[in-house]
Amino acid sequence: MLNPRLTAILRELMRAKSAITGEDLASIIQVTSRTVRNDMKELDSVLARKGGGIKSIRGIGYELVIQEDHLFKEFLQIHFQNENGASPATPLDRLRYLMKRLLLADGYLKIEDLADELYISKSTIQNDFRDVKKMLEGYGITFEARPGYGMRLIGDEVKLRFCMAEFIFNRNDYRGYLAENEISIIPLDKMQGIKEIILDQIKEYSVSLSDVALDNLVIHMAIAFRRIGNGNHVSLPPEELTDVIKTREYKVAEKIISKLETKLMCFFPKVEVAYIAMHLLGTRMTAHLSADESEPQNETTRITIQILEEIEKELNSGILDDKELVIALSLHLKPAINRFKYGMNIRNPMLSEIKLNYPVAFEAGIIASRVLKRETGITINDDEIGYLALHIGAALERKEMNVVPKRCLVVCASGIGSARLLSYKLQSKFGARIEIVGTTEYYKLKEYPFQLIDFVVSTIPIRDSLPVPVIEVNTFLGEGDLQRVQFVLKDQSEQSFEYITEELVFLQEKFNSRESTLQFFYQKLLNLGLVDESFLDSVLEREAISPTSFGNLVAIPHPISPLSDTTFLAMCTLQKPIDWGGKRAQFICLLSVEKNSTQDLQKMYDLLGTVVDDGAKVQLLLKSKTYKEFIKFLFE
Template sequence: MKPKEKELLSLLYQNQNRFLTGRELAQALHISERTVRSYIRRMEPVITENGGEILAKQGNGYRLLLRRPVQFAVLAGTPGTETTRKTAQTPDSAQERRRYLMQRLLLNGETLQAEETAERLYVSTSTLKKELYQLRGMLDEYGLVFDSSPAGISIHGDETSKRALIMDYFFRSSTFNSIQEYMDHSGYFDDIPTEQLLRMVLDESRQFGIRLSDIMVQNVLLHLALSVKRMQAGLRPEHAVLPPAFEQSSEYQASSAIFRRLSGMTGGEYPAEEVSYLALHLSGKGSWATRQPAQGEHLEQEVKTVLSQLAEDDVMQLDEDPQLVSSLLEHLRPMVVRLMRGLPQKNPLTQDILRDQPDLMKVIRKYFGAMPSLRRYDIDDDEWAYLALHVMAALERQKEKRKLQVLVVCATGYGSSQLLKSRLMKHFSDSLHIVTETGYYEMSDDILQGIDLIISSVNIGPVIFGVPFIHVSVFLGEEDVQNIQRFIDQEKAGPEKKEPAAARPASKSQKEIFDCYFSEEDFRVYKGHPERDQVLSDLVETLACYEKDSFADHMREQIRLRSQMGSLVFSDTIAVPHPAVPLSKVARLALALIPEGMYWNESHPAIRFVFLMSPSYVENRNLPKVTGAIVSLMEEPVLQEQILQEQSFDVFGRILGSLIETA
């Protein structure tokens, strides 16, 4: 589970004796009610598997019911119990799993056994195959392929192409997602060619068989950039006393090769001490380190304790940043080794950081200085300034998360999505954070988690429900820029306060929009508890009378495809099935009312509204306004009850019509 999902579970677990409304949960977690519903849908299978059940009662909210309390206590993390299944580092979403696979297969050049990898990720082999299939399109653009053999799964292709994809996927994929991005924007490294240094690190580490995580690569990049800054400032590191035979290690050879290339690029000779220090840094995760006694086995817990204390003291809220934990650990491991050997390292940025961030330096000294692994040493500001750089990068990432979280969707592949992303950042870097880029058919509930806006060069608005969407050209024209800015301005202004919809009748323009998409012939009321497939079939046949003979079969298949991409249920009572691609010449909606509730699946046993939406392949001018009204209806249980009690098309039209935004 993600950190916010764990907080949500904890709230429900601590309040088992009562219902908590969606609004209460949203306010406690600082998220939207829509996100609360999304998290609960995502968590329900895990909760059920571990002996729990979430009761959802309209008007009351959510309550946790425990059928096997002892088993569930393990999932909830009750003191005195432990879970031995997943660790905090286990990839938890499809996006995280794909990054994990790319890191091992591409960055580390490993060959993976399918069953063993699936077990490590806590997924089925079929899910693993699906993740690999989603990555195949990206490999194609670089002339790379997956190679399956008795030895396992690997990536096959030209080494130059592999390195190009490594650069694009790991180090250019999202703003301020890495130390490199922070370095490029901080002002401290403006004269450092970080892109060239990064290529050196990747080339030589792969050449000498050193497996580095993407975060470790970033830390080595920072170390190398600081070496250049030391050279510029005329600073020379302390003489390093190396372990026996260390100069024959692959880490020392890789470090030597990197500095030979760096000397050729900058025209200056770097002292042997720089080679030694970089080699020691590489050894923090390289092969030589595995042959040495383990150091700092409690270091990770100490770092987490520091970050928790900072959050508890309301100094900075960085305790849910796993990237910061990893980044600090990758720096602290070799740092502790250096301190043990009496090898302090000069920092060319210390005075700049002391000048620009004096309060942060005080915080670093106070909190990190209390770590058991560090407090035995006399540590100077040069060392504290290194840690400060990692914290400053994390604070910048935190700023990014306060921006609108955007998913970029393109039809023609990874390259075009990168082009669109770069144009978006040129205009909106202060307002938007690009979470990731994807193709339309790669979209899923996982990838939509936490997304505030979809910006797409594919017109997917009619078939993506529940997340705001803006259709743009991949070249991002002036009209596109204006539309995006209008959305940003509206989000900053916040929602307008409106009188309850039931208190005002639908206006003439609202009624005109409603009548374009709904008719009484497409309105059905069901008694009892009908079967889901029967209701869907009835609604499809209802809309088929407006279309060609083959429409019904195509619609059923497209609904099936769309359901594979993500849930078609968007609240406890409302489902909105729709096709993966538009099929109708004229857009229409059909509605089924089921007052007594219909079983959709285990997570949604009492659906009472089914809106079958059939977008047009020609024009859907006002359809987003109608879908917006359906979203508003989800937040109005009183209005839902009025419609269900009256079971009248006229009442439904008056209520839904009044929710249509015409401005």
């Protein structure tokens, strides 16, 4: 099987959209180019027996090739399953193991015994415990040490259970815990029994749950079953208990608990029934809008409209009047407010992908979180912000679908057959966003009425100056050709370039922390008169809510609300990656939006999105030595 470094290289090759150089791989994995060359030979040798291989293209880089799809997929499934089941070796793996071990311990644990389990020294595990302690502090959980016995966890029972849900179960599948070091909470057949009972009762009472919410409820009920069996019960303030008992969800919880008591042969006190009802209150979703819910009213709707007004004010997103979004957000916020009212968490298995693929929508989610804090006093976490971003992202996509198509003229020198093939491929790829108004030969081009078209796609070089953009492509449209057409469809080169100036682009800098990088930006912007003294504090306040690192070595810091008199982008590349809130960052783009701006900034956000999503582009930007070179790669 593959060692961790070869596995990391394979992941990067699978993720890359085109060939990736050995130098870029060395930078990402933090090894030398020579090591990458040696690793490539070894990786190619292994994959050759598993239906794949490595193709080395001189001057371009390495590509993953797959000869036998079925054999290669089988290898991946076995390899990554085995990798997940391996005994803890890295500090992060040991941290997860120790968290699970401590949370599931019925009594005291000794450090010496844990060190023996992990085959590490006592000093190493003591270092690991410092990280464990920090992690637990986020849940308000501490250690209780007793000489001769060891240590155990103490804290509020509800918080202990939430912590168990986070660390014991795989985020995507509650069955995943069975493969992880044999640390389990209850047998799988009992988990399945709990799920079946819940499904029966929510169907009977017409309570609709998402798949994630359903698994979340199963997990929490399994944890409750184990904790009650060990004599640990939740406690609720009398007024909270009274409020919950009045709800319809409490009746559903009573039926679920009654069935569980018979099946699992246990007893759930009244307060535990209320605890399950709280989960139902915090996870309820509506699959089909009923007459009384199709237009949510009152407080939740008011807060939703406040959120959308704030998003429109800061991002000028054009989604303020999206009625579907108003309904979806209102229905989502009802259970979300209940979750945070009762101090409950909900995990978001899609969070990383949302932050990476929908950075603008996630930023809108951050704005929504500030409005919720102001209007209700509730502070929501990244997981919940991610769910809000999904609704907002859908609205942004709907807006894009309503865009007027760009009119395109195709120029092809090799005949009408090739011209039609090119036209059909363009129409197939871009659909309603593009309208092919006709095809023509080069010699007839100057006679064409350019007021009827927005751009030209040509398979031959056009040296004459034309009043519309010209995109030179191959007849068979490669990936690079498609990206150039996509670029013109979004008008990025015209509408984003104005926000970037040479005096705000800094290349190959040497900073070792997020704070020193932001301080550098702040000083430069202050000296140029672009910001005032409050700017840095506002940027740090935004970082405190959720780090602005989006993956692919990119971070996009910005103030928590618009502060400057103009919209601008300040960009910086670093010689080495730095830690940016738990992710590595090497390309930093500081964004500042004009106060009370009425400009449509979506094209600029789209440009930033393409950078976040394109690791190869980031590597080119990081290598740039001059402003001219940097801009060429940025808009290529």
